[in-house]
Amino acid sequence: MKKSHLKIAVIGGGSSYTPELVEGLIRYHEVFPVTELYLADIEQGAEKLRIIGELAQRMINASGKLITLYTTLDRREAIRDADFVATQIRVGMLDARSRDEKIPLSHQLIGQETTGAGGFAKALRTIPVILGICRDIEELAPNAFMINFTNPAGIITEAVSKYSKVKSVGLCNLPIGTKMQIAELYGVEQTRMFIEIVGINHLNWTTRVVLDGDDVTEDFMTRLGSIGQSSPANIPDLEWDAEFIHSVGALPCAYHRYYYMKEEMYGEMLEYYQATGKTRADDVKEVEAELFELYKQPELHEKPAQLEKRGGAYYSEAAVQLMKSIYNDTGDIQTVNVRNQGAIPCLPDDVSIEINCVIKSDGPHALGLVKPLPPQIRGLLQVVKSYEELTIEAAVKGDYASALQALTLHPLVGDERIAKAVLADILEQNADFLPQFQR
Amino acid sequence: MKKSHLKIAVIGGGSSYTPELVEGLIRYHEVFPVTELYLADIEQGAEKLRIIGELAQRMINASGKLITLYTTLDRREAIRDADFVATQIRVGMLDARSRDEKIPLSHQLIGQETTGAGGFAKALRTIPVILGICRDIEELAPNAFMINFTNPAGIITEAVSKYSKVKSVGLCNLPIGTKMQIAELYGVEQTRMFIEIVGINHLNWTTRVVLDGDDVTEDFMTRLGSIGQSSPANIPDLEWDAEFIHSVGALPCAYHRYYYMKEEMYGEMLEYYQATGKTRADDVKEVEAELFELYKQPELHEKPAQLEKRGGAYYSEAAVQLMKSIYNDTGDIQTVNVRNQGAIPCLPDDVSIEINCVIKSDGPHALGLVKPLPPQIRGLLQVVKSYEELTIEAAVKGDYASALQALTLHPLVGDERIAKAVLADILEQNADFLPQFQR
Amino acid sequence: MKKSHLKIAVIGGGSSYTPELVEGLIRYHEVFPVTELYLADIEQGAEKLRIIGELAQRMINASGKLITLYTTLDRREAIRDADFVATQIRVGMLDARSRDEKIPLSHQLIGQETTGAGGFAKALRTIPVILGICRDIEELAPNAFMINFTNPAGIITEAVSKYSKVKSVGLCNLPIGTKMQIAELYGVEQTRMFIEIVGINHLNWTTRVVLDGDDVTEDFMTRLGSIGQSSPANIPDLEWDAEFIHSVGALPCAYHRYYYMKEEMYGEMLEYYQATGKTRADDVKEVEAELFELYKQPELHEKPAQLEKRGGAYYSEAAVQLMKSIYNDTGDIQTVNVRNQGAIPCLPDDVSIEINCVIKSDGPHALGLVKPLPPQIRGLLQVVKSYEELTIEAAVKGDYASALQALTLHPLVGDERIAKAVLADILEQNADFLPQFQR
């Protein structure tokens, strides 16, 4: 892939996360020499895009790197001949997310951005837009890699893989964060560890930990029970029960709390909402408003520390690591979202999974599992994956039956009468964003 | 298998269901000429066994059939050289069942005899006893077929298949009942219909209905929505939503109500319990007391009509049909519980499934599916099956970790903190029946 | 399917086998009341069709059955609204078969009608014509069952299943013959036996034999070694080695001799050819000429005994049994060729297999295997099936690369240089029948 030009397009370039990404591109410029960076956004995001664009330009200027920056409201211009297209869109913006969180709560369900009924609504809105972007990539940059951060990242990756020809990889900052936490727990460089993470996006398990070549999984499970696991900013930090973790035989991810501690998580969520009238989306809005105020300051020419509060730690790290490993054919191991193809034999071949991959210039190659997954992991993985398959059918075809089954099947809903009521609210309140259901 | 002697052993012969079975053996005696019938029970059931034995003898006398009846408290005597061993035991009797229903209720969970936390407790108690019976069969009647009605029948079948060499088939009256209801709906003889039922015990779906060779599944789904489905006596008769049923694309079984209408089912259950202080087990105790009063009457020499209230309609039909088809190498199709062996490809090979089988003299042969199962069926099936696999491990090995994971994974529990609390109660209140956990 | 009209179309109605079929239709008319029988053939077969038509009419007249007979050169007329379409065509007629047998011989290879390079050539010629018939059925009789006897029957069934929407079943008289021989060996009615046959067409194994419900496979394997197995008229009757048969652990089919006794079979074939200048096709031509002379005799009004020499014993039995079981939704077990769908897990889902099926009104339902196939069966099955998949690709797409790989992979060829030379001859000598390769 080595060439004189290296063009990156960022769809949803006006996102508050963009400075993270720009910072990473600058930091790794020597090994990943981006020459053109296009930030594209939609009309409604024009003002944000302007602010982000100006900050990004100041950051580039300060760095002295030879990166030419463009901002545009024409995503096709951004995509044309790009080598990488990063997608980080939010269809309906934070207002839609706020609804995604509140509708479930009004039905006594967990209201979460990426999982359960909230994540389902987000998927319905997002998939058609993402597939539209894919059409543009197929036409204008057929050799580009699409790097998708848009949530629900696993579902999006699967929809792209099933309904387009674009080469895409789904990315989440959770695995890289987990690996860093484990290295910290052992007080060693991450390079000395080999950590097996397996599952699907936002529902993965750490099944093996190897330190300097010695399998320390048993020891790790013991330490874990006593130490706990910190969560991303957006997930309440409930502590795992040591005995329970031991019985899983693997470290759940932060999002597992919504499943394994359903009741308490719902309780915390409801309490906060009743006390403040706000959900996480509303808080994020405030954080974002502050961030954009900061971003406007002409003297700012680096990523501000406050960005961490936003929940996107390691985000640029994950993104730039992936792109530079593809670019340089590095062959290192990263945990990303790819088409299954037998890597997890208890799931269909054509679904997306999150798994350790060797990153080569032609993309990620999944590493096979050493042992079959135990029933406690297999069962949960399979039922949530079935939910995801149904959600994709619903989103692509505007199919009510698939939508109703998806919600009924999801462990955070699980009752057809509630599913029906929630679905009615979701379809009504998102009508503007769901043309596929208006037929 | 044709031979002059045909010996049947009934383990749990003192059950109130036994007259059903005796009636069936009499009715079909011409084609299934039982010569010896052993009813075996344990010490605590001696009195019931005596009553049942006397009634059975009066029934046989009245029929004029040449069946020699024995009652015994020594199950090995009953098993020795038997051709069929029917198992219909209830470890801990109705008092244990009553606890199985009340413990979950006290944790705001559905308390049901065969599924959820209640069915789980029953499995823990029952599996070791059933495997003990298997040891006896392996020694004393290695060629016998074990016909198991003991619930949870699917889990028991799987435990037997994984941990013994006994040829066993699991049987439930639900499929035969479903088929009869559908034939009634169409107002035709059942022989004119071919009905595909697939899944696992108490969680099967009717996926195809063929009348006189025409696939009428679509039509059937439409009628269903408008007509509803009646339940066995033990399951509240909540009506299915037509739109929901249509979205499943198949007819759920009666037990699916505990999943798909979890909230309402729980509500009904709780209301009844709060109003009466009783659960289903308590009602059954009363029904049984009445039944045994009836059974004692010396002038009674047939199965009394009141037995239907007990919930076991078609029970003798299913049992005798199966045994006589094996005996006669009939090759007809019946829906029974067998080892999967690839018949449902999305489940492991070594688990039990409930599926249409051709019954030959060497046992049931599963019929392959015409189409892969859709995600809405697949996902629920897989997660409940994983629960069952874990439950068997817990029951056989007395393994706490598997037990905790089984309950956490079950859709009717689904929260580790609740699972842990329920499990503590189950282990404590069943301590007398769970030697495997006392190590 | 019960209806007042029952129309059968026979494509290739001028075949010398047709009197077999007509005889069967008459014999079973009470339970399979055909009202219209269409015999269709092509221009070149007009004379034969006339002779067969007249004989068939005399047979029907003699029987007194109410079957209206039509002969036609317009296959679409025959197909329109048919309930069953039987296909028994021979593209290129016996002259082509003669070439199929001689080309391989000239390369020191076995020259056989349905397997090896000969069967390959036949498949290339036949698949496009069969798919043309399928187009007509899709248009004119979309609910009809196609019953295919045309060889290579397994490959044809798979091609139809992959490249058309027609409901089709592939049929061969080998399994029914095997079952009859085994029943004879035991001196019992066939109904007392259950015989498991599994594999692909002309490469199946009898893996289990059950008599009166007792598994007598071991005993059967012993008897077999000592007794031998008779072959259809068209296959030299070489004797199996008892020790070898025992090591297979199953009874091979007659065609297995071409694989397991390759050298001797080739030797016999070559010797006969060198001595007489003839191959089997040439003999069949003579037999057919005699048969048609017989058929012409106005006093003949039944199937003549000489037909047996032709190699089609049990042919009408197999055909009419299948159609009448579909018609009557019988649910009996027959061995037919169907899409795999997981029934043989070591083969792809979308290939054809030959296996025991329960015949219902919606077609055959494969019976699952009780045990996985051992490596000695699995390996041969897989390699020949791969050959078949490649052959279908070659035939449908006119793809030279697939053709060359198919022949190279086949155990009766197995050398790319020989494959290339044979392929060149096949393509040249069949050029008139292979428009797909002329592009």
Next chain:
Amino acid sequence: MKKSHLKIAVIGGGSSYTPELVEGLIRYHEVFPVTELYLADIEQGAEKLRIIGELAQRMINASGKLITLYTTLDRREAIRDADFVATQIRVGMLDARSRDEKIPLSHQLIGQETTGAGGFAKALRTIPVILGICRDIEELAPNAFMINFTNPAGIITEAVSKYSKVKSVGLCNLPIGTKMQIAELYGVEQTRMFIEIVGINHLNWTTRVVLDGDDVTEDFMTRLGSIGQSSPANIPDLEWDAEFIHSVGALPCAYHRYYYMKEEMYGEMLEYYQATGKTRADDVKEVEAELFELYKQPELHEKPAQLEKRGGAYYSEAAVQLMKSIYNDTGDIQTVNVRNQGAIPCLPDDVSIEINCVIKSDGPHALGLVKPLPPQIRGLLQVVKSYEELTIEAAVKGDYASALQALTLHPLVGDERIAKAVLADILEQNADFLPQFQR
């Protein structure tokens, strides 16, 4: 695994290949700091071991590396506490190999050391000895990695994986040679290429070639046809047909010639044998005699150039690369033999395969395939793998039936009568080495 001591045991240390290995250990000593090197051999190899030991000591002395060398006739001493156990034994020595080559020739079959009837005989002799070594490793060095070069390396790896607990990796110099040849073809450093090799030992295909991140497989296939592929010293250098290679869609390995060009290979072999009375084993004996003469020269203190003629090019490269990547947890990609575990879905999970793996300190992790294998590769792979499974059963259990089926199934035999005759000769002529068949 980092530790002050690093002990390597070489079983079969008296092999003429050992100087290769010693040279590699010296060359990479900085990153793979062996402290103790044990060369073990059997009584009959004592003289050779002495010569090799003295040469190895001179090489180490000349290098100045701190490696302590031991020679021993007690393999348990060598194995005790070893970190790596390399196995390179030859049961029956070159005389047995000579017989392995001549017996098949006498039946008009290809006589080859590692495949066909010759490789089969070698497997029968070798597996019991290797499993004995495994018993010692299990007892004396349970954490050691066994690196097996002993042929047939794939079969040996599978036997070890099925019948012992030893962590083992099978290694062959063919893949590394293929990669080097391809890099040469493109005139680039090997690090710029990613080459997908998949299959089983001595029957692998190069299915994808990536240069600087661009998939150049198409281009590669074209070049190949025109350029040809050179073979290891031991395989005649017959040229591939360009059209044929194109139709495979992948580059076969050198050993494929025995399959794809069976006739010509046999012809060459026979001609050479008839002209000289010798097979490859006899030539090797001469080469070895010369080599050992060279090795004895006291002034020799490096690997002599003549060793290349022996056929083991890249051997030390492959071996030391693998051990040092495990030792250093390198995570680079190497093509080795491992248990399948779903990596090649069309083969059983428990068989050995040869595939690209990421080498970590806990061993190799197979990389998933990007596309399913096409039928032409799948079919050949499956049939040869089935042969291997049967061979292992035969070797471990001394089972005649499996042995006969293995040979009958092998594409280089393929006829039961020939198989039986060859098997009789093999069992007779190897009787001293096959105690498992003497029961």
